[in-house]
Amino acid sequence: MNVRKIITIVEEILTEGGRPVSPAARVAIVAAVIENPWSGQGYVEDLGPGIDQTASAAGALLAPKVLEALGAPAEAxxxxxxxxxxxxxEHGSGLIHTxxxxxxxxKAANATTLLPAVEKRGPAGIVFDIPLKHITDATIRSHHQTVEVRIADAPHPNEIVIALAAAAQGRPQQRLAPLTTEQ
Structure with missing residues (x-):
């Protein structure tokens, strides 16, 4: 895996809806800008070898970094x-959907649910939203949220931005009824 750079973003929300958020709502994102393992090869039928050489290494690199940046146990x-x-x-999907x-x-977050994801193609500086859900129960509405990300110089045409995001809590000032009230 050829990594050009790693970006860490930490957001702390102190006020929401005109009311203080205490403790501050904290979200962390860590992204690696990597060379696309299939770059310059044209259409590749079997993505398996590229996935094998890259996916685990990317997960091992990013998981501890995002939890360290969060500075608290992840809830989403x-x-x-x-x-x-x-x-x-499909190149990006192949790397993160495994x-x-x-x-x-x-494992690092003691989570059991599937990771919600976004995958798309675009030029350097493209804005993307990472969806977040609760780490053990995807039906907990308070933790359904998104975080917006933009990396000014990535991805280059032959790169992939791989990112993980974690939140230490649900949405600030959340007050929706539990899903069970509608079932």
Whole structure:
């Protein structure tokens, strides 16, 4: 895996809806900008070898970094793969939609649910939203949220941005009724 750079973003929300948030709502994102393992090869039928050489290494790199940046136990989490213009969305999907990648984060966060994801193709500086859900129960509405990310110089056409996001809590000032009230 050829990593060009790693970006860490930490957001602390202190006020929401005109009311203080205490403790501050904390969300962390860590992204690695990597060379697309299928770059320059044209259409590749079997993505397996590229997944094998890259997915686990990316998960092992990012999972501890995002939890360290969060500075608290994760309650919600998500992932992203943003492919540069010379790649296929399937390249990003292949890297993040495998247990080789996701299990690093699940184990580090003591999580059991599937990681919600975004994958798309775009130019450097593209804005993308990472969806987050609760780490052990995807039906807990308070933890359904998104975090917006933009990396000014990534992805280059032959790169992929692989990112993980974690939140230490649900949405600030959340007050929706539990899903069970509608069933």
């Amino acid at each position: 989490y998500g992932k992203a793969a943003i492919v540069g213009l010379n790649g296929e969305i 247990l080789k990648f996701g299990d690093h984060f699940r």
